[in-house]
Amino acid sequence: MLNLSAEELKIIRHWSENAETSPFPQEAALVNRLRRNPGYRGMLFSPKELQVILHWADQETTGHYGTERFLLEQERKLLDKIESYLNDE
Numbered sequence: 001m002l003n004l005s006a007e008e009l010k011i012i013r014h015w016s017e018n019a020e021t022s023p024f025p026q027e028a029a030l031v032n033r034l035r036r037n038p039g040y041r042g043m044l045f046s047p048k049e050l051q052v053i054l055h056w057a058d059q060e061t062t063g064h065y066g067t068e069r070f071l072l073e074q075e076r077k078l079l080d081k082i083e084s085y086l087n088d089e
Helices: 006-021 024-033 047-061 071-088
Strands: 001-002 043-045
Touching: 001 006, 001 071, 006 024, 006 047, 006 071, 024 047, 043 047, 047 071
Parallel strands: none
Antiparallel strands: 001 043
């Protein structure tokens, strides 16, 4: 389980906005879990949840034509942290 900070959760919440109406149970469950933590306390995420978060990040940060990603520094650090954790798993 990977622990993410309040600042990292703010980024993830932004990425999850389009998933609020997702028909996929895993995405819906993760969105609901994020909603139940409104105080931006740190949260632990399983590898499967982290895969969903990476999917959200990909949807939110890919350019209009899918040719390159546009990331803020904080987003890049978060993605590096998640990918590093999943690669070590």
